[in-house]
Amino acid sequence: MTIKKRVVGVIGLGHVGAHVAFALGLMGIADEIKLCDKNEEKAISERQDLMDAVMFMPHRVNYIIADYAELGDCDIIVNAAGNIDLCATGNRDDEMEFTVVQVADYIPKVMAGGFHGIIVNITNPCDVITDLIAKLSDLPKGHVLGTGTGLDSSRLISAIAQQTGLDHHSFSAFMLGEHGNSQMVPWSAIKFAGKPLHELEKDPRFVFDQENIKTKAIKGGWVTYSGKHCTEYGICTTAATIVRTILHDEKKIMAASVPFDGEYGETGIFCGCPAVIGANGIEQVMEYHLPEKEKAEFKQCCDTIRNNIARAEKLWKK
Numbered sequence: 359m360t361i362k363k364r365v366v367g368v369i370g371l372g373h374v375g376a377h378v379a380f381a382l383g384l385m386g387i388a389d390e391i392k393l394c395d396k397n398e399e400k401a402i403s404e405r406q407d408l409m410d411a412v413m414f415m416p417h418r419v420n421y422i423i424a425d426y427a428e429l430g431d432c433d434i435i436v437n438a439a440g441n442i443d444l445c446a447t448g449n450r451d452d453e454m455e456f457t458v459v460q461v462a463d464y465i466p467k468v469m470a471g472g473f474h475g476i477i478v479n480i481t482n483p484c485d486v487i488t489d490l491i492a493k494l495s496d497l498p499k500g501h502v503l504g505t506g507t508g509l510d511s512s513r514l515i516s517a518i519a520q521q522t523g524l525d526h527h528s529f530s531a532f533m534l535g536e537h538g539n540s541q542m543v544p545w546s547a548i549k550f551a552g553k554p555l556h557e558l559e560k561d562p563r564f565v566f567d568q569e570n571i572k573t574k575a576i577k578g579g580w581v582t583y584s585g586k587h588c589t590e591y592g593i594c595t596t597a598a599t600i601v602r603t604i605l606h607d608e609k610k611i612m613a614a615s616v617p618f619d620g621e622y623g624e625t626g627i628f629c630g631c632p633a634v635i636g637a638n639g640i641e642q643v644m645e646y647h648l649p650e651k652e653k654a655e656f657k658q659c660c661d662t663i664r665n666n667i668a669r670a671e672k673l674w675k676k
Contacts, residue, residue, distance in 0.1 A: 363389040364605050367424065367432040369464070370439030371395040371404045374480055377594035378436050379408055379421065385595075386416040387602045392424040392432060395439075426464050430471035434601050437461070437479045437491065453482045454670060461487055462674035465494040476639045478600050479504040479615070480593060484537040486666045488615045488628040490674060499617055500640035506615025507533040507541055507630025509596045513578035514543060517571050522563045524550070532613045532632050533575055535659025536666075541630060542655045543572045547646050600635060607637035616640045622653075624660045627667060 366388040368379045375395070382388045391408075395401040401423045408421045429435055441456050461481065477495060479488040479502070488504035495502060510533040519526045529550040535541040545568060548555045558564040582589045603610045616633045618624040621643045634642040648656060 365390045365392065365432045366601055367392040367394060367429040367435040369394045369426075369429075369435060369437050369468075370481070371397075371400055372438065372440065373588035373590050374440070374593055375436070375438035376404050376408075377590045378438055378480070378597050379404070380411065381594045381598035382601060383408065383412065383415045383419040383421075385598055385602065387598055387605065388419065389417075390420045390422060392422050392429055394424050394426060394429060398423075426467035427471035429468050430473045432473065433475045434604060435468065435473065435475065435477045436597055436601065437477060437481050437487070438597070439464075440481045454486065454666070455673060457481050457483075457487055458490060458670045458673040461490055462494065465491055469495055476501045476503075476604055478597055478604075480597055482537070483666055485615045485628045485630065485663045486670045489667050490670055492617065492628070494674075499619070500638055502617075503600070503633075503635070503640050504537070504615030504628060505593065505596050505600065506537045506628070507535065507613045508600065509592050510537060510541060510575050510578075510630070511613040512592060512596065514571065514575040516578075517574040518548075518566070521566065521571075533630060534613075534656050535630055536663050537615060537630055538662070539576060540659045540662040541576060542652065542659055543568065543575065544646060544648055544652050544656070546649050546652060603635045604637060604639060609634055609636045609641070611635075611644060614640070616643050618643065618660075621645045622656065622660070627660060627663050629660055629663055 366382055368375050371393055379391050379393060382391055393401050393405055405421045405423055412419050439460055440453055477491055479491055481487045484504045484506055488502060492502040514531050514533055515526050518531055531548040533541050534544050545555060550558060579589050611632050611634055613630055613632045615628045615630050618627050618629055632644040633640050
């Protein structure tokens, strides 16, 4: 009898990709992790460091250096290539001209290697690049997704937890829209063990400066970047959690960059929204009844993404 290994590939071994590879091993998610980077020396160094850590991981993991075509047998590929210095302005869109060209070059090489699994994208601008990968790979709907507002939702929850003193898992909250500056907080959907926020506002702990909290969720990455010139822990655990959720068919509802096909009246874009994630990738996009003000704000988010997708298409179709 042959035991099926859980094989995950990571493209791009910068701060984010290397930490994703580490988290996949440390959290016991994958058995074999393929490391792919155009800088061969970097890949060799990262593999050495990761293999040095395997003894202290919950089960044996094998890290292998691979080129794009050798990722064909992966169950999941995490795309983490990028150049964070290009978005040091505080706008992830500024990375577009670099990442679109890179992704348009290597995704066909990955597919030529026989890959037919699921791709989880981190590369920014996340929603735009996720859409590009879906088009270039021609994988089934739902088999390409992005981390999207998964990390931003964690930042929102962290801000709420710090003000209320409650555990991060004691309430539900999430960000909608672009993984970028136009995203929004659906305050109407925040629940504390089923109790909506407006029913708790007699307690000053639950009276939020909404613009301040929104800013903390949106700008949290730049606070991280300003002191260390990278982001690592939040995004790597977001991506690793998505990978685990798919491999274990958890049917977990969490925010990600997902394909819209009529939800919220939107079609033809990837956008940050909670979804059921399982063995088939995105299995159901969650649709919430938003008040008119939040609907309008969300519509602006979707328009921003759509405009950026159009910009990206001009770059890769040159």
